[in-house]
Amino acid sequence: MSGRVAVVTGGNRGIGRAVAVALAADGFAVTVTARDTATLTDTVAEIERAGGVALPLPCDVRDEGSVAAMAQAARGLGQIHTVVANAGVAGPTAPVQEIALADWRDCLATDLDGVFLTFRAFVTDLIDAGAGSLIAMSSMTGKRPLHGRTPYAAAKMGLIGLVRSLALELGPHRIRVNAVCPGAVAGRRIDDVIRRQAAARGISEEQALAAFTEASPLGRLVEAEEVAAACAYLASDAAASITGEDLNVTAGVVMY
Numbered sequence: 001m002s003g004r005v006a007v008v009t010g011g012n013r014g015i016g017r018a019v020a021v022a023l024a025a026d027g028f029a030v031t032v033t034a035r036d037t038a039t040l041t042d043t044v045a046e047i048e049r050a051g052g053v054a055l056p057l058p059c060d061v062r063d064e065g066s067v068a069a070m071a072q073a074a075r076g077l078g079q080i081h082t083v084v085a086n087a088g089v090a091g092p093t094a095p096v097q098e099i100a101l102a103d104w105r106d107c108l109a110t111d112l113d114g115v116f117l118t119f120r121a122f123v124t125d126l127i128d129a130g131a132g133s134l135i136a137m138s139s140m141t142g143k144r145p146l147h148g149r150t151p152y153a154a155a156k157m158g159l160i161g162l163v164r165s166l167a168l169e170l171g172p173h174r175i176r177v178n179a180v181c182p183g184a185v186a187g188r189r190i191d192d193v194i195r196r197q198a199a200a201r202g203i204s205e206e207q208a209l210a211a212f213t214e215a216s217p218l219g220r221l222v223e224a225e226e227v228a229a230a231c232a233y234l235a236s237d238a239a240a241s242i243t244g245e246d247l248n249v250t251a252g253v254v255m256y
Helices: 014-025 037-049 064-077 101-129 150-173 188-201 205-213 224-235
Strands: 005-008 029-034 054-058 080-085 132-137 175-182 246-249
Touching (some): 005 014, 014 029, 014 037, 014 080, 029 064, 037 054, 054 064, 064 101, 080 224, 101 132, 101 175, 132 224, 150 175, 175 224, 188 205, 224 246
Parallel strands (some): 005 029, 005 080, 029 054, 080 132, 132 175, 175 246
8 A cells, every 4th residue: 555645543552553553564655633733642652663754743623624724734645545544432331311411422423524524625635636534433233222322323323324415426436435333342441441430330340341242252352463464454455345334353253
């Protein structure tokens, strides 16, 4: 994929960092974003140590102006080919009657509106290029419920509708649009989710963890690098006939 440019939002840790590193390894020059560019230091250093090119940029995906400024700066690397809209928040864990409207709106503004704004900022670039790949980071919670996570589930389910509609709309321009639906990914974020699930359901953290791992035929959590590999595939020419899909990377927890 040498000569192509990718954009990865939320590239400072976890899945986003793994995606940025994987795309750089495939030859992309990668723009990586976060609200605070200081948090991108490790991602950029890892890419550059391997001989890749990384451009760290600030971006708050909730803010239309911030996204537009990021897109303009990203074009400095060259022709955009792939955009991975990964930035997101976990949102509250609580019974629906206890969720504040402000918390609901913040979750959807980041996890759903943020993907819309990110994709919209680059669609014209991809149309002008005559091809491209848009990848939204959904979740297995976009395909089945999770206790106490109504804002997050609503946003991630909404992404699947967004992806399918854009795949239909942009297909004539040879732009592919797909979602990746990770399961519980090992790391700091799932540790926090497990703590919140345990508190919300009145169970131990061990029991909350088991709810994820026991549902997997493989009996384990997912690694961030496995999600990144799926994104790298969808960005590649090997996936030229794949669009409108929601690809599970869940260790078998979700099979539909």
